[in-house]
Amino acid sequence: MSGLPILSLLIAIPLIAAIVALFVEASTARWIALGATLIDLVLGIMMWRAYVPGGPQWQFVEHIGLAGNSLSWALGIDGIALMLIMLSVFLMPICIGASWRAIEKRVPEYMAAFLLMEALMIGVFCAQDLLLFYIFFEGGLIPMYLIIGIWGGAERIKASYKFFLYTLAGSVLMLIAMLVMIGIAGTSSIPALMAYDFAPGLQNWLWLAFFASFAVKMPMWPVHTWLPDAHVQAPTAGSVILAGVLLKMGGYGFIRFSLPMFPEASAHYLPLVFVLSGIAVVYTSLVALVQHDMKKLIAYSSVAHMAFVTFGLFAFNRQGIEGAMLVMLSHGLVSGALFLCVGVIYDRLHTREIARYGGLSNNMPGYALLFMLFTMASVGLPGTSGFVGEFLSLTGTYRASSWGAAVATTGIILGAAYMLYLYRRICFGTLDNADAAAMPDLDAREYWLLAPIAAVVLSMGVYPESFLKPMRADVGRLLTRIERAAPAGDAHLTPGKPPLRVIEAEEKH
Known part of the structure; x- marks a missing residue:
């Protein structure tokens, strides 16, 4: 693949397809969107196969000076x-498939918004210029704002404004911090800034500015209140991509900016992160327990799961960081699949009220089986993707803070409570609603949407090495x-055993 600008192609293909989709009829726009997203998937698989684990830190590098090299x-x-x-x-192709029949209003614009979203998301993860990253990072607000505001539910305008204003407010501080960094370091190159040592006093202010943006994006407690509203009002595919990828931008920001660029500040504010994460795990799990709306319950569970990510990232050890990455990948798949499962029965009965369902395992056994798999993965059942990430994250957290690990562990117990409650109420129990009893099982299109996610969730749980090795x-x-x-962590070592840092040092040699 030498000489092929694969990253530019990954961004350009959905961008061009988005423009074309605006000028065609609805059915053609659907096929263009599906084709473009499948091409990007194939390119992504080719890139994964060509990637060299343990090779150069930065691969598939492209660089073109713009605007007099200031960008x-x-x-x-x-x-x-x-x-x-x-x-x-x-x-992304799964999102397009989920929207195939569900969206009938302004279909070309809808498909264009999703394609634009894909281009901007990929740009966030591969940008190596600080200002270019900011453009992609903030640009992603626009298509998501439109998706919620135009194709959302009854209160879509309120939810879209709340989403936009929350995320934009935090990012204004981040832009100011970026300009300060460029002025001091004399470069906007992200790899160069990752190796630059800012003064410890300045680091604290820069860290807080970036934290304001990434904490909202995760989202962390108490700036999480936009997320349940956005999920409830967004169409099914919008919820999938919001939970699956957009929330991961906050975690990616911590890994790419906060930790390597401001290590002393990250250590200084570690107690703050752990306290906010601990509150998020307990509080949002308890709130999820009393929800009557399926989407709201899954949305609050996302806040609790993202707390495992921040616990792991700021544990300052390998287990925590690798566990946080696996939690992000697993949550992206599992929460996306859970929102698809909600969308399946919402399309049939047009309600998300848990009380309106029950006993679906009788008339929808295929649906009940897949829903059970994703529920167990969300709980963290061994053999699924959720277990590996949460176990590693908790191990790393325990090394950094035993009380932090103890609080985080309550999230697993409470998570089992609200997810099993949801599953029992929907798939078992008495079938009082005749309309629910008459709902048909999954059709071929819905199996095609859910089966690939189920396969990856199981493969990550059984053999996580394939996902850990590149990282x-x-x-x-x-x-x-x-x-x-x-x-220094407060974990108590096993008597007679050397400290873990000594073991790691010996393994390196």
């Missing part, structure tokens, strides 16, 4: 970005960068 078209990926790009290109060297580079600031 550069600089692209390149490491293993962390590769996996998030793969998540994006994998979910391992990059996690090691990050640890090398931040180890000087890593705070």
